[in-house]
Amino acid sequence: MTIVRSSGSLDQLREEVRRAPPLPALSGERYAATHAAYEAASDQRSRLKEWLARELAPLLDGCDPVRVVGVGVGNGSVDTVLATALAVDGRSVHYTGVEPHAASAVEFAERLASLGAAALVPAVTIGKFADHDAGYPADLVHFVHSLYYVEDLSAALEHALKIARPGGLLMAATAPLEPLCVLTELVCPWGGHRPWFAEDVRAELDLRGLDVHTETLVGQLDVRDVLADPLGRGEAVFDFLVGARTAAMTPGIRERMLNHLHAISAPERPGRVPHPLDITIARVP
Numbered sequence: 001m002t003i004v005r006s007s008g009s010l011d012q013l014r015e016e017v018r019r020a021p022p023l024p025a026l027s028g029e030r031y032a033a034t035h036a037a038y039e040a041a042s043d044q045r046s047r048l049k050e051w052l053a054r055e056l057a058p059l060l061d062g063c064d065p066v067r068v069v070g071v072g073v074g075n076g077s078v079d080t081v082l083a084t085a086l087a088v089d090g091r092s093v094h095y096t097g098v099e100p101h102a103a104s105a106v107e108f109a110e111r112l113a114s115l116g117a118a119a120l121v122p123a124v125t126i127g128k129f130a131d132h133d134a135g136y137p138a139d140l141v142h143f144v145h146s147l148y149y150v151e152d153l154s155a156a157l158e159h160a161l162k163i164a165r166p167g168g169l170l171m172a173a174t175a176p177l178e179p180l181c182v183l184t185e186l187v188c189p190w191g192g193h194r195p196w197f198a199e200d201v202r203a204e205l206d207l208r209g210l211d212v213h214t215e216t217l218v219g220q221l222d223v224r225d226v227l228a229d230p231l232g233r234g235e236a237v238f239d240f241l242v243g244a245r246t247a248a249m250t251p252g253i254r255e256r257m258l259n260h261l262h263a264i265s266a267p268e269r270p271g272r273v274p275h276p277l278d279i280t281i282a283r284v285p
């Protein structure tokens with residue numbers, strides 16, 4: 001991955017953001033809609049789905065029943081892939097999603113139920129992870145693109161380690177700060193706390209002396225519409241990238257943000273920026 005650092009201009013951008021009024025937050029509906037647009041503009045999701053079926057599912061071979069807790073499952077579009085890969089040869093799969101956005105949680109349950117796998121038992125908790133009581137030890141607790149949002153990262157990981165059985169797995173798929181999420185981090189705080197990125201997750205797990213393995217999937221995000229028409233057809237992707245309503249951004253801040261996107265674009269594919277995802281797996285002692 002090529003990373004062009006533009007730290008001087010990022011420092012100026014940070015200063016401008018500090019002086020400007022905070023951007024309006026995304027409503028639950030706007031969040032879900034812009035998330036779909038963002039994923040559609042990237043090939044990261046297809047890489048992640050392949051990885052879940054190819055690499056993660058085999059790590060749970062031999063568990064029958066296999067018990068999964070997915071945290072921040074959204075509409076379940078990645079969970080269907082993992083659930084399908086696990087529900088083979090009549091194996092019993094207990095798959096619980098934890099999701100605070102009610103409409104997404106309902107969609108998650110419907111998607112898993114529609115797989116029609118007789119031995120797949122989907123369940124959903126509508127609420128935050130901090131309030132979730134698993135009721136049984138899980139073989140896998142996963143966080144796919146959801147740890148950014150928890151208020152207390154350390155407490156969330158502790159909770160996951162308690163929910164998972166000894167020898168079970170904790171998996172977190174979280175974007176690193178560079179080169180894209182520096183723009184997200186700049187417009188913080190979100191509801192009073194900064195988002196957590198892959199580096200924070202890894203540091204928390206290392207602190208606990210766990211056996212941790214990390215690999216990075218590098219996708220590409222197509223930001224050509226953002227660069228050409230940030231207030232029109234590129235607005236949804238731009239909103240999701242920074243986690244706020246970008247229409248309210250000052251023209252100066254918008255220009256600097258777009259300059260950063262230009263700077264990190266792949267030279268051979270203008271308007272396509274690296275879209276990395278760090279996947280960290282820890283074995284629970």
Ligand SMILES: C[S@@+](CC[C@H](N)C(=O)[O-])C[C@H]1O[C@@H](n2cnc3c(N)ncnc32)[C@H](O)[C@@H]1O
Binds near residue numbers: 078127128144
């Ligand atoms: C970027 S979406 C990812 C959704 C899904 N995992 C996927 O990859 O399609 C992040 C999800 O985390 C959820 N979320 C936010 N805060 C949460 C919390 N404290 N506990 C559990 N989920 C949370 C959001 O509602 C949202 O659906």
